Amino acid sequence: MATIEFPDDLIALERSAWAEIQRGELTVDTARAVHEAVTAFAEQAGVSRYDVEMGLKKAVRHSEAAA
Template sequence: MADIELTDELISLERDAWAEIQRGELTVETAQAVQDAITAHAAATGQNRYDVEKTLKQAVRNPQ
């Protein structure tokens, strides 16, 4: 898999979603915003959407 560059916007959106998930308060709007941003980023960079999402979740949820 090629290196996937994540934007500050993607990271911010995923952090917001992860915080909502941890509080048990994830909204449809937040989840949709993350998915829309992932899809747009993948299309703009020619990357696989699932790879972008996986990389993003790893960066936010397991930032070792």
């Protein structure tokens, strides 16, 4: 999988969702917003939605481990 450059707004959206997940408060609206943004970005970039989703989660959820 190639490295994908994610826009700041997509990173921020995933960070919000991750924070909600960690608090046990993920809402349907947040989950839907992330899904729709990931899908739109994948279509625009011409890459697999799965690759975008997995790369985004790795960038947000595992960025502390890389630092």
